[in-house]
Amino acid sequence: AGIAWTRADLWLPVCLPVLGGVLAIPTLLVEGWWREGAERRRVQGIFGRYVAPDILRVLLHHPEAARLGGERRRITVLFSDIRSYTTLSEKLPPEEVVGWLNEYFTEQVAVIHAHRGTVDKFIGDAVMAFWGAPLPEAEQERLAASCAAEMIRTSRRLAGDWRERGGPPIAIGVGIATEDAVVGNVGAEQLRAYTAIGDTVNLASRLEGTTKELAVPVVLDEATASACGLPLRSVGEVTVKGRAAAVRVFTLSELDVE
Numbered sequence: 001a002g003i004a005w006t007r008a009d010l011w012l013p014v015c016l017p018v019l020g021g022v023l024a025i026p027t028l029l030v031e032g033w034w035r036e037g038a039e040r041r042r043v044q045g046i047f048g049r050y051v052a053p054d055i056l057r058v059l060l061h062h063p064e065a066a067r068l069g070g071e072r073r074r075i076t077v078l079f080s081d082i083r084s085y086t087t088l089s090e091k092l093p094p095e096e097v098v099g100w101l102n103e104y105f106t107e108q109v110a111v112i113h114a115h116r117g118t119v120d121k122f123i124g125d126a127v128m129a130f131w132g133a134p135l136p137e138a139e140q141e142r143l144a145a146s147c148a149a150e151m152i153r154t155s156r157r158l159a160g161d162w163r164e165r166g167g168p169p170i171a172i173g174v175g176i177a178t179e180d181a182v183v184g185n186v187g188a189e190q191l192r193a194y195t196a197i198g199d200t201v202n203l204a205s206r207l208e209g210t211t212k213e214l215a216v217p218v219v220l221d222e223a224t225a226s227a228c229g230l231p232l233r234s235v236g237e238v239t240v241k242g243r244a245a246a247v248r249v250f251t252l253s254e255l256d257v258e
Contacts (some may be wrong), residue, residue: 033236053113070184075132075196076144076205077181078223080108080116080151080174082125083212088168100167101125107154113247115147128205130196133183141178141227148218149230149252171217175208178223199242206240207249214238216251225250 082088082104089097105122112119112129116137120128129147131140155172162170182197207219214235225232231253237246 026059057222070182070186071133072180073133073136073183074178075130075181075183075200076140076176076178077128077130077178077196077200078112078144078148078174079204080127080148080172081143083171083173085125085167092168100162100170104155104170107158108151111150111154112147115150117143117147121193126205126208128201130181130183131198133193141224142229144176144178145218145220145224145228145230145252148176148220148221149254152217152255155198173208173211175206175211175220176217176218176224177203177207177221178227179203181243202242203240203247206242207238207247210238210240212247214249214251217255218252220250220252222248222250230254 002037086235092100100114104125108127109119112127117129117131118133120130122128131137131144137143151174152172155170159170162168178201179198179200181196181200183196185195186195186197187193203221207221211217211219216235219235219238220228220232232250233256235249235251237248239246
């Protein structure tokens with residue numbers, strides 16, 4: 001005897017898998033959209049405070065470029081510090097000091113971002129920034145040195161403006177060093193920060209500390225000086241804590257003229 005399949009018998013087993021596949025497509029699309037959005041929000045949350053808008057746009061489109069968890073990179077680190085800040089903070093009410101500092105930091109962060117730098121942190125009146133992470137930067141030494149020059153010019157402009165407004169005197173020093181460091185998220189489970197760790201950070205900070213005794217606004221180590229491509233002059237050698245050998249240092253010639 002023959003077996004007769006009705007049209008209804010055939011429709012049900014054939015169409016159910018097709019219908020299931022059709023219904024699954026929007027689900028997969030929504031899931032992919034959500035994952036992509038979550039990754040973009042993660043990158044935005046981590047780097048939105050640190051990097052210039054153009055760098056952030058690259059990271060948002062290519063989040064794999066911002067691999068986290070600690071990565072060795074050759075970076076250029078910049079430290080700037082307000083000279084005589086302790087004296088300034090002792091003479092003014094803390095609320096007034098905070099007001100002047102906020103104005104100063106706003107100006108200098110704009111300078112750092114304009115030179116594609118990553119702002120690491122503020123330490124009292126000091127600013128730490130670096131180049132070469134989270135994205136590689138072929139001209140990191142030149143950008144850091146140019147940034148330092150612009151930061152000095154900005155501080156000199158602010159000094160004149162503040163003087164007219166009855167504000168405190170301001171002058172800054174900048175130290176720059178280039179070496180390997182580990183860059184990534186550091187901290188506790190509850191609170192982490194994207195930062196750089198390594199001897200180059202210490203060196204940049206200590207070079208900034210030599211600007212006053214060398215009577216120059218910016219001090220660069222030899223690695224930065226040899227690659228920055230800017231007019232420089234040697235200011236001799238300095239001994240810094242933690243290093244047995246003296247460090248040969250340079251300054252930017254363009255800043256010799258006040």
